[in-house]
Amino acid sequence: MSWLSSVTAWFDSPESEPEPVALTFRALSFPAQRSLPKEFEVSLYEARQWCAAHARLSAPRTSLRHAELLPSHLSADDPDEVSRELAVDPASLVAHVVQTRRAQLPKVAGSASGRLFAYHPEENLCDGAAVAESEGFLDVENAPPWDTWVGWIEGNAGQPESGCLLAWVPGVFCPHANGGVEVNAEECIYWLPEG
Numbered sequence: 001m002s003w004l005s006s007v008t009a010w011f012d013s014p015e016s017e018p019e020p021v022a023l024t025f026r027a028l029s030f031p032a033q034r035s036l037p038k039e040f041e042v043s044l045y046e047a048r049q050w051c052a053a054h055a056r057l058s059a060p061r062t063s064l065r066h067a068e069l070l071p072s073h074l075s076a077d078d079p080d081e082v083s084r085e086l087a088v089d090p091a092s093l094v095a096h097v098v099q100t101r102r103a104q105l106p107k108v109a110g111s112a113s114g115r116l117f118a119y120h121p122e123e124n125l126c127d128g129a130a131v132a133e134s135e136g137f138l139d140v141e142n143a144p145p146w147d148t149w150v151g152w153i154e155g156n157a158g159q160p161e162s163g164c165l166l167a168w169v170p171g172v173f174c175p176h177a178n179g180g181v182e183v184n185a186e187e188c189i190y191w192l193p194e195g
Contacts, residue, residue, distance in 0.1 A: 040166075043098050043150045044116075047168040050101050050147055051114065055170040061136030064145035064173075069100045083141030087121045090163060094152040101147070113171035116192040117144055118164050123188035130180030130189065137176035142189050144169060144177065166192075 056063040067076035071093070074082050086093050119142060130138040138144060148167040155162025169177045181189055 037151075040151050043102075044168060046098070046102055046105055047148055047150050048114065048170075049105060051168060051170040054147060055172050057172045060134065060173060060176050064137075064147035064170075066147055068104070069097045069146055071096050079139040079143070079145075080141060082146060083121070083139050083143040086143060086165065087124075087141075090121065090165065091152045091154065094149050094165060097146050097149050098151065114169050115171075115174055115194065116150070117148070117167045117169045117177060118190050118192055119143055119167065120162075120164055120188045122162055123186050125186045125188075127185070129183040129185070133179035133183045134176040135179075137173050138180040138189065142180065142184060144189075 051064060054063055054066070065076050065079055065082075070076060070082065074085060076082075082093075121141070121143070124142050126141055128140050130142045131140045143165070144167040148169060150166045150168055153164045153166060155164070177189075178191075181191065
């Protein structure tokens, strides 16, 4: 069973434990095969719930960028500022979004179909092609909306910026994100394999 099939099966029956799986991340030089951490499973489940309740096809630029999930020093009115902060301290920012979303989850229910998406901020050229093709779903830095963030995978020791942001893109926005992936020359954004 693939890792995504294992996680998806777990969402369908959360009382059962998913079987251990391995993840492979492109362009990370730390051990490429990693077990799927329990925290990642929980965060992915929560991101799916949140996105099911908030994703609006009519608003790809704003529906998954809620101000209440950000630290107080950041503004939801400036997604590029959030992306620049992600490049500076990714682990702390992603953890803040995940924990804040978790605290607000009793207000939402459901689960969104979609796909796992990877973003490597250090490889970003900021050319604006992805923001245009994704109708604003991805920002000028190529980052997905913070409501979709699942976790930060650390890169090389001593080089935390060489890591990878994982996000859950709801099915309704997969065509938007895919438009961004297709025009992203530096390949800093991509889909994780489904099978």
